[in-house]
Every structure is written in structure tokens, then in C-alpha cells.
Amino acid sequence: MTHAAQQLAGGTVQQKRKILSAGEYNRICQFINGYHGLAIDCEFELRNRFFQDVEPNALTCILQSELFNRSRGQHWKQEQRGKKLLKIYEEQKNLYDNALLIRMACAEGLNPVALCRMLLQEKYKLRHRSHISRFLKHPHLIDDPRLAANVQQCMISDNQEGSITDLRRRIVGEEYELKLKTLAKEAGIHFYDEQDLRRMGYDKTPDIKMILPFLYKDTVINWIESKANFGDTKGHKFNIQQQLHSYCNRFGPGIIIYWFGYHEETPTLPDNNIGITVLADFPAKEDLVFMQLAQGDIHTKTLEETSSATSSLGKSREKGSPAKEIKKHS
Structure with missing residues (x-):
């Protein structure tokens, strides 16, 4: 039995860390930039020798980002x-x-x-x-x-x-989009996906848009974007510029999930003040609060109706809504 199998059998698998301090992130970048050899060997060293307690996919994403920035500067x-x-x-x-x-x-x-x-x-x-x-x-x-x-x-x-690498990244991205939809359904969230929104005529669309918004830690959430990536500050600012800013303008506040973790400063960037919440996993069920609907009403809601629902939910949060209007998901 391998060491990994023994850990699984004994139930002692250590959770890999996804949220990295500025110091640790800089140490990883310094190792990458000082490495002489193939990127595939550098990735092996990162994962298996020097940063074994860090989420392996986070290390892969940081390596990709550093090498991309280097090659762009030397193009x-x-x-x-x-x-x-x-x-x-x-x-x-x-x-x-x-x-x-x-x-x-x-x-x-x-x-x-x-x-x-x-x-x-x-x-x-x-x-x-x-x-x-x-x-x-x-x-x-x-x-x-x-x-x-x-x-x-x-x-x-x-x-x-190369084509093999491109295929792998596309498959991983699709895998985590599917994971997002599965977890959202299990949590009782009703949503439109990208295909639904494009049929309605929207061009830039989040991965899921709530049919009715919900509260996450007293913040109204209208959409969730899935990123099978690591959220460093530079990459996150780029995502805001290219995608998230338009989502907030069109639909209101939302969540971006960096499944492989993020730099500790990413959630606190001033750029997030337009209504962006940064997470490294799907929101915990105990932190979700939903509006109560009669059976069957959820299927009659349209995108236009959700804008007024967002407004009323926001006002309820400010003024204090009656207990009968919302329920906490258990």
C-alpha cells in the first residue's frame, strides 16, 4: 500500500492549504523564477519537495502565471x-x-x-x-x-x-463548472446557466445567475463565477476588468470561486467594492439564507422580475425583514 493509500485508510490525510500569505506566495514565485530546467520538472519539485502542504493545483497555476508573464516580457x-x-x-x-x-x-x-x-x-x-x-x-x-x-x-x-495542455485545462475548467452547478442544486439554489442566459440574448454571462437572489453572510448574491485557477491579485484584477465588472453592473453583487485558492490580499482589494465576494470553495450551507416561495412560483420568475427581487431583498437586509419572509437553509 502506498503512503497516500495508507493515509486514506487511516483517515489522516492533511488538508492542503489554498489561501497563501504574501510571504509564501513570494517564496513560490522566487523558486519558479530561479529554477533552471523544464517547467514540468519545476512543477514536480514544487509539488513533491518544497511546498508539499500547499494545494498542488495552486502551485501549478502560479507556475503557469509566472512563466506566462516571463515569456510575454521576452516575446x-x-x-x-x-x-x-x-x-x-x-x-x-x-x-x-x-x-x-x-x-x-x-x-x-x-x-x-x-x-x-x-x-x-x-x-x-x-x-x-x-x-x-x-x-x-x-x-x-x-x-x-x-x-x-x-x-x-x-x-x-x-x-x-500545446494541444495536450490546452485540452487538459479545458477539461478541468468544465469539471469545476459542473461541480458548481451540482453543489448549487444540492444547496437548493435555482439558477440560469450560461446557455440559458445566452438564449435570452446576454453576451457576457456568469456561470450561474440566480433566478432569485439569496443572502450569503448578509450580502445579496445574484451570480456565481467558477474559476479553476488560483486567485493572485493581478489575475483577479484582470478578471474584474474583463468579466466581473460587467456582471455587477448588469446583475448586482455576486461571488467568484477560485477553486485552487487565492492570495490572502485578493478578497480585500478595493476593486471588490463594486459587489464581489471572493471564495475558495462553494459557500457553506449554514451561511445561505433564501427567500421563501410558494410551491411552483420559482418556475414563473423571469430575469426582469429578479431585479425587483434583488432590490426588495436588499431593503429587507437594511431594515430587518420579518422572519416569515426568509428562511435559513439547514
Whole structure:
């Protein structure tokens, strides 16, 4: 029995921490930026050696964010590196049976897929990203068998870029959207999902919009957004700018859930004052307060009616509503 299985059998599995202090977050970022090697190896070191008590998916997300910011700052340099990379490959391709591009990626401090993209662009004089992506998705189309094998190795050794990584991230995102809907139904929340809202003509939509709002710790909640990500302050501000600000303007206050945790300063940012509550999990049932409805009324509510319901619920919170109008979910 493995150590993990023994822990499960004994019921002693330690809960991984999701909310990180500024100091710990900075230590993780310093480790990432000082690491020399492939990102996939850096992720292994983060998860299994240096930060074992931190939620593993949080570490993966922080790594992704740090490497993305680094590559964006060096993009102008990378555009000029194709000729150099192709020359190195041509000079050394007969020295190694395999893994030459992996070795080059480590030496150059590049993601393997990014290196392949630059090398293929230079070798085949490709100017359209779609043509390069075709070779990356289907390496067997490359007329150089040795290069094709190297590209294939890079595709399965890169946890930051490529079709495999994109697919994994999309599946994880969909998994947690489904988790949100399942937990909302179990809590007794009635809602519209994104497909419902788009049929009604809305463009930017949260993952779920309440048919009737509820109270969460004395705050009116109209929508919940699911993020299979870690909520660092910079990324959260970007989400506010791109999505959450319009949700608050259109629907009122709501919740964003960062399932893999967040930086301790994220929930207290002044940017949240427009009506944003930051959580690392679905709200606890004991913290939810619902309006009481007669059986069948819930199905007759429309989006237009919920705006007036939000207003009345907000006034009830301020003035003190009669006990018969709301009930606490148990």
C-alpha cells in the first residue's frame, strides 16, 4: 500500500492549504523564477519537495502565471531566435538519437513547444500561426523523421503550451463548472446557466445567475463565477476588468470561486467594492439564507422580475425583514 493509500485508510490525510500569505506566495514565485530546467520538472519539485502542504493545483497555476508573464516580457527576443535555434539543431542533430530539442529547451530557457514553434517557422518559412500549429498537432506531417520525433517528445513534455495542455485545462475548467452547478442544486439554489442566459440574448454571462437572489453572510448574491485557477491579485484584477465588472453592473453583487485558492490580499482589494465576494470553495450551507416561495412560483420568475427581487431583498437586509419572509437553509 502506498503512503497516500495508507493515509486514506487511516483517515489522516492533511488538508492542503489554498489561501497563501504574501510571504509564501513570494517564496513560490522566487523558486519558479530561479529554477533552471523544464517547467514540468519545476512543477514536480514544487509539488513533491518544497511546498508539499500547499494545494498542488495552486502551485501549478502560479507556475503557469509566472512563466506566462516571463515569456510575454521576452516575446520580442524570441522572434529573433529562430535562425539561431535552427542552426544549433542542424549542427547537433546527428549527435543525439533523441531529446535534442528537449536539451535545447533547457539550455535556452524556453518551453519545448515554444522552441518547436520558432524552429519550425524558420525551417519551413511559415508565417501563419495556423500552419505551425498544424505541424505541432500532427508531427508526422514533418518531412524530417528525426525532427518529427523530437517535436512529438516536446509536445508530451510541455505542461505550459500545446494541444495536450490546452485540452487538459479545458477539461478541468468544465469539471469545476459542473461541480458548481451540482453543489448549487444540492444547496437548493435555482439558477440560469450560461446557455440559458445566452438564449435570452446576454453576451457576457456568469456561470450561474440566480433566478432569485439569496443572502450569503448578509450580502445579496445574484451570480456565481467558477474559476479553476488560483486567485493572485493581478489575475483577479484582470478578471474584474474583463468579466466581473460587467456582471455587477448588469446583475448586482455576486461571488467568484477560485477553486485552487487565492492570495490572502485578493478578497480585500478595493476593486471588490463594486459587489464581489471572493471564495475558495462553494459557500457553506449554514451561511445561505433564501427567500421563501410558494410551491411552483420559482418556475414563473423571469430575469426582469429578479431585479425587483434583488432590490426588495436588499431593503429587507437594511431594515430587518420579518422572519416569515426568509428562511435559513439547514
